[in-house]
Amino acid sequence: MRSPLFVIAPPRSYTSVIGGMLGQHPETYGLPEVNLSHGDTLGDMWDSIPVGINFATSGLLRLLAQLHEGEQTEEAVIRARQWILRRGHWTGAKVFAHIQEAVGLDRMLVEKSPRNIMALENLQRLHTMFPQASFLHLTRHPITQGRSMIDLMDSYGEDVEQMDPERNWLRAQTNILAFAHELDPGQYMRIKGETLLKDPKFYLAQICEWLDIDRSPEAIEAMLHPETSVYAGIGPDSAPFGNDPNFLLEPTLDFDRLARIKEPPLDAEIPWKPEAELMAPVRRMARQFGYA
């Protein structure tokens, strides 16, 4: 069995786009956001998600519906939910093993749930489940990431005045770096999302080399089409998401637009905090990620 690849990053860090690409490689299987790292059992994890927050439950429901019945209809999702509720005592590892068996043992699972990075112990739980797993850390400029976060929450009517995306960025990156320090050399790699998206063919080939999977032009070409995933679209009413809603609405990549991604200077004014600059720890970390 191949060990999985976990794409780890704060929210709004191109994980949907890049995770979608990596999941379309012929030797991989891109999972929707299954959120199986924030508790010891499936029951713990499922119960911890507030009722009605289908951002966090849609991915696993759609995946199980697809794997069990080959379709993501409302009925299949209902049966997937029943399947989950009957297996509250299963560990995350057992659920992953079930998924792996259904997908095929020769496929590398690619997973990118946002909850993975919300606590160091979540990442450690993944490592315990998969000691040989690979972890790809995606970074995004703290200003554009924060702006994207605020825009998304604003579109859902959230009170963005109370948000502090800068601290959230720092907390998530700190968790990831602390976790990376526990890994074997070569088990963790980091790349700027902006860099990868400006020249995806070049950098996807390097990622394939790192993962020891096919990096032929055909394999790379397949990765440039995340829209071909069965999860790249809005799901049934009771499980509509499982990924970034914007990506699900427009999963076909516009490479010309991606090549024009801008990186503001680190000392630029923060759009959501007039006349303020990024905190020193954020600037330091961002500089070490390659932002300037």
Add this chain to the structure above:
Amino acid sequence: MTDKKKTPARSKAKATKADPKAKRDAADKADPTDKATDKTPHTGQTADKTPPKARKPIPKPPAEPAAPPEPPARTRGLPLEAGAFRATPRAGLGAPGDRLFSGLAWFNGALYLASSAKAPEGVARIHRRLASGDWAMVYESPPQPLGDGTRMSRDYAITALAVLQAPGDAAPCLYAGTASILGGQILRSEDGETFSRVSPHGLDDDTRLSVTQLTQFDGRVFAVPRGTITDEVHEPRWSPEPVIHVAQPAEDGAEPGWVPACLPGFGDLTNLEIATLTVAHGYLYATTINPSHGFQLWRTKAEGAPPYVWEQVLTRGAWRYALNMEVTAAAAFGDALWLGTGLPGRGHDATHDVGPGAAELIRVGADGSWDIVAGEMRFTPDGLKVPQTAMSAGFHNDFNTAISALCVHDGVLYAGTANWEPRHVTELPVEEGEAPPALTGGAELWHSTDGAHWSRITEGPAADPAGVRIRHLAAAPDGAGLAFTLDLSGQAVARKANLWVTGMGMLDVPPDDEAEVILGGVAPEAPPAPLSLDPDPPESPQTD
């Protein structure tokens, strides 16, 4: 057609967990050439004593005649073993300000050591190691009258020590760059005893505090003026315009003029200083200090009139960005240029808020291609870079925050590190009644015969757990000796000497700026002749 790579890059880099101590231990064990590392017990310093002054002999019990010392076994291309190293006595280095060792060079078969003060009130000196093993001072900066009637030493630090043969020199000479409140300057000595000024203060600008990186390329001498000194500013590290200078031919015995050999900062304002100059592949290479983006590597053939045309070889700290803000050591070895990176102190540059991070070793080929020898695996515009030795940054030890010295001796490349583990260990809290933790870590000396396989010397003075930085490595040109200066942690020195009282902490802790000189591959001096056993020694002709 597929281009499937069969050797996983990840498994090439796989080693052990990132715990500094575990990583260090694993690195020592994992190295394929570890067997070559000397395992003989550390015998301590050699019986290297100053001969007694002439006096009436005192009869003593019969003693075995002193056997001539055996020179350490040495075969070209084989690294020195742990037992080949010994600390030198400090006799002759007794001046209170002589603790900061700031330069080391072999000249005319002797070892020269520069000592410096950290502040302009001090005095710069150069010492030569005598055949007896003692040190003799050969240069002391002269006092300089100041406008207010006071006097101050002209030079307070030696910031470069190199053997060069400049145009007009009949033979190689010993050159020294200095730091001075009047602006750094260059000293020259033909015989290693008499030093004279051969440059104006600051080269072409007397607000330049020091002269560093004296290097010869294509018959010309290059230097890097560094730092700033004005009535208001004493800044040892940074200058407004980082630039390399080249000496211009002198006419009628005049001092050579100095002109810029490159644009300030190579035209990039984020380059704050020039860190190293090295000759390799028929080029002069220069590295910059850049805390914003990471170091840059440039090279030139120095053709035509200065400033010369320079070609950028590496940028963005070899794509490790700010964590590789500075190259702290460079050397040509085999067919490559070798770069060691580093961050100051405990791996954090407080001025620019960079770090923490451990050092990398990088290899650059003549065609500009490059590889990580020990460091962080990463994606780059030049392809996936996997550490060739499978060692992570710091030679697999997070405490190694800089590769602070690189040197080729007898066909072997040596790398010395800065390591803050001794400071860390001695600062750990100790409970009342508990023994302090054992002293671990220390600056490391690594060696390689081919650049691909590296071993660490794990015993003896080259693995002193009180050492925090191998500041300089210097090889005798004929392969007859390798020397290095070792900065020591005062707390660790005291711990090593058991100056510890349970529950009370350290007693009599030496200062933290102690340093020593370690010699490798050099035969110990002959011990003093045994005293006469004649019960009636002849009267001394000298009566007093």
